Amino acid sequence: MKKYFGVGAHKTGTSSLLQAFKTLKYNCHTDFDSERLLPDYIDQYFSSIQWASKESTVHFYQDSPWNIGNFYKKLYFWNPQSKFILTIRDSEDWFNSLCRWNQNQTNIHPFGSWLHRTEYYNSNIDILPYKDTYISRYEYRNNQIISFFKDKPDQLLILDTKDENKWEKLCKFTGDFIPTTPYPHKNLNK
Secondary structure, three states: OOOEEEOOOOOOOHHHHHHHHHHOOOOEOOHHHHHHHHHHHHOOOOHHHHHHHHOOOOOEEEOOOOOOOOHHHHHHHHOOOOEEEEEEOOHHHHHHHHHHHHOOEOOOOOOHHHHHHHHHOOOOOEOHHHHHHHHHHHHHHHHHHHHHOOOOHHHEEEEEOOOOOHHHHHHHHHOOOOOOOOOOOOOOOO
């Protein structure tokens, strides 16, 4: 069974991508799955995550723990035929959205401070003074993903939030017909 992993950072259209896969009638993971597996990721107990990524009946995964750090490499080696979608957006827009989402702090959401410390090297509560670090890490990680898949271009789709042709690109990547409905836009104000 073909697996798809959304590996873009939070606040890059990951919820919209999930809705797009649901529109295409894919069996998608749930927030409950993510919340249940994230502690295993933190404890580096990967067998449950490996099972979920390989053996479950889910076709599409996005957000934590699937999109943390360089975890995409493990996912690729566990699922070498799978496909990956890197959602991106302008770096300044991304940071501003992250600030709105987190109310300028690292500890609003469960595991929020842990995610920020590991992903962006900030153990403080206020993220505003660390804007350059956050943007640098965001851009660095995106470039690392692109570099990892440079010899496997048919396995990586880069989907920009500003792209007018998201349905066309996504459906070409998955082999699905393009829906007649507009591409989803979740979390419009963030």
